[in-house]
């Protein structure tokens with residue numbers, strides 16, 4: 001039978017809306033059963049999980065114009081604020097966006113508007129996309145992701161018209177609108193290619209952002225702040241800077257992702273040292289790789305050696321040096 005700890009974790013993850021965690025623990029129970037010689041039960045549990053995963057996260061029926069399909073993706077993400085690992089100061093600001101959105105009527109009666117045009121800046125894998133997902137989840141809004149690079153490259157010459165359509169949608173359909181790879185629109189680098197067109201695109205984007213008075217949240221993310229025109233910053237109500245996790249954040253992240261897979265004795269000092277230079281996404285991936293490895297070898301926990309080797313693999317892949 002499953003251990004008491006596993007049963008408690010299952011219940012907890014169910015009520016905290018963390019379906020990924022729920023699946024992980026279910027698989028852990030399967031591994032546990034397999035170890036006890038209950039192969040058939042383990043097999044059944046895995047089947048149930050596989051099936052449930054297939055029906056998860058259905059793509060929302062697009063309510064927007066046919067010709068925006070492929071440029072705007074709709075989703076209802078499951079990402080609680082609690083899962084974001086970041087400095088308290090940044091978290092407080094994400095929290096404030098959520099709070100102001102919820103209290104927008106109260107602000108309106110005093111002639112104030114909630115902050116809703118947000119710029120996220122930071123290296124890959126530090127949680128920019130995840131933040132957009134968290135905002136949508138916490139505010140029970142749909143997430144609409146605009147593939148800015150596609151809008152620009154596919155529609156050279158008619159990008160402004162596409163942008164207008166997108167901003168019409170922002171007005172009509174309340175949601176979180178996430179402009180990913182935002183520098184494709186705002187980048188100075190692109191200005192060299194086709195000066196006239198890119199200036200027009202950038203200017204119309206700025207105008208659209210500025211004129212927008214919808215109830216939607218507009219979130220733009222970029223990896224390369226240097227490429228952004230400083231004039232862009234002023235159009236946003238908030239600019240949040242993301243960075244790779246520090247030692248404490250790395251440990252928290254590993255503990256969160258491993259969950260009930262944490263072995264009783266872990267050498268956290270060596271693990272945080274061994275993950276220096278990795279992004280949140282890379283650490284997250286290393287932990288999942290370790291969990292998979294444990295499950296496939298019918299082990300119920302990830303120990304220091306296993307996680308260390310997965311972290312090292314990530315560091316090697318990215319050609320980074322351990323310090």
Ligand SMILES: Nc1ncnc2c1ncn2[C@@H]1O[C@H](COP(=O)(O)OP(=O)(O)O)[C@@H](O)[C@H]1O
Nearest residue numbers: 083084085124125126127128129130280281284
């Ligand atoms: N700050 C974070 N806290 C917790 N998990 C994170 C964080 N940043 C990234 N991750 C994990 O890595 C994945 C990819 O990160 P993502 O948000 O796409 O990074 P970015 O958009 O900054 O490149 C996330 O789905 C999440 O699982």
Ligand SMILES: [Mg+2]
Nearest residue numbers: 128129180221
């Ligand atoms: Mg991203």
